Amino acid sequence: MYLKNAWYVAGWAHHVGNDLLARTICDEPIVFFRTEDGAVAALEDRCCHRSAPLSAGRHKGDEIECGYHGLRFDRTGQCTSVPSQDLVPPGACVRSYPIVEKNRWVWIWMGDPARADESLIPDYFWLDSPHWATIEDYFHVNCNYQAYIDIQLDQTHSPYVHPDTLGNAAKLRVKPTVTRGDRDLRCERLMPNDEPPPLWAKAAKIEGKGDSWNRWVYTPPATIMFDVGAAQAGTGAFEGNMEFGISVHNSHAITPETDGTLHHFWANARDFEIDDAETTAKLGIIRKVFLEDVAICEAQHRRRVQFPGAPEIDVAMDHPTIQARNLLARLIEEERQGGGGSAG
Ligand code: FES
Ligand SMILES: [Fe+2]
The missing domain is CATH 3.90.380.10 (Naphthalene 1,2-dioxygenase Alpha Subunit; Chain A, domain 1)
Known part of the structure; x- marks a missing residue:
């Protein structure tokens, strides 16, 4: 049993760099990466197409490209492109997690994003x-x-x-x-x-x-x-x-x-x-x-x-x-x- 509406430390700041970082927290597989502005993003580590781990894909700028069929996801978890078609299917997204970097620790909120209150860290x-x-x-x-x-x-x-x-x-x-x-x-x-x-x-x-x-x-x-x-x-x-x-x-x-x-x-x-x-x-x-x-x-x-x-x-x-x-x-x-x- 885990408390979900809570901040957990996901890593030292230097753990998240250019490479995709796969880390499971509270039984949830998560992939971490830094966007071009240096912010840490955290997404559910399971592609919404055929469930390949996104951490097995590629970090492309501000996005992750799935290593199986190339769907791309931005920092919010929204799918932005699908190879071989113009339209992104409705609902094509993965969960994203609120993240705060404070005191060189990367903090992740595991519950309802609307309740993520930075002042609780x-x-x-x-x-x-x-x-x-x-x-x-x-x-x-x-x-x-x-x-x-x-x-x-x-x-x-x-x-x-x-x-x-x-x-x-x-x-x-x-x-x-x-x-x-x-x-x-x-x-x-x-x-x-x-x-x-x-x-x-x-x-x-x-x-x-x-x-x-x-x-x-x-x-x-x-x-x-x-x-x-x-x-x-x-x-x-x-x-x-x-x-x-x-x-x-x-x-x-x-x-x-x-x-x-x-x-x-x-x-x-x-x-x-x-x-x-x-x-x-x-x-x-x-x-x-x-x-x-x-x-x-x-x-x-x-x-x-x-x-x-x-x-x-x-x-x-x-x-x-x-x-x-x-x-x-x-x-x-x-x-x-x-x-x-x-x-x-
Ligand atoms: S499983 Fe990710 S693109 Fe197909
Ligand atoms: Fe001890």
Whole structure:
């Protein structure tokens, strides 16, 4: 089940260039291309003549030419010409999707185009700010997108999945504060005067105890922004003094491809030492950290497929992920009943 009246990230801006890009989102095959004015267009990837994938065709200026019999389609999905005849048959068109490029991500609206509201797109300004540096990538992951959102929102896996980098036992001792909004869910875990996560401790050159934090905002259906970091204990980082600490913004767009696969577009962004190659190299380990999430989630997915419907028990530390699932479930249900349901 997917929320349709919602923005999803379809790709990094550089994924869409001169070549046609085929990408499935929420089980819908879509072809992306750039028109001559540089705008991104997205069309249903199925020709209305005999169902050949348009992505197997050719990009001709502002149009796609189907690779089977040469029908042409413009950015709106309208068929503009048919070889060997003068008239375009009535109704010859394919679906087009609303697209917005913002913060170097290509956002696609999967529902009713009339309800596509650009103001619902969350602001990830650090992805294209000259004052921030990013380490970023794209993973194709073989698991359900909600299970993958779970692992991002659940910090208690860190000491077990990322013991040498993000894992610190304080995440198990300190309970997070979760705040429910109408359209989002926020979580904050402050860990004062405790063992900081090894990766942030190293980057911030912390000796001994640190003050560390993990804050996230989940915007349904599938984007999460994090403010995470650590500082030397007692130096006022929780009050905003970052002289003795570092803070990074991790950004995750987790776009369902099918029920059992997803696209993960992610970035680690920082506003300190932005031109320092050594810092970039040090923080580059974040890629390995995120691949550890991929490995455990893909393994979990294989078991869930092997044992469909097998009962699982909840424990107290699951409450942020359960609240996130409840929020998305409510929006999907409202949409199913024809009500609100719109989300960024
Ligand atoms: S299938 Fe596309 S032109 Fe025939
Ligand atoms: Fe993780």
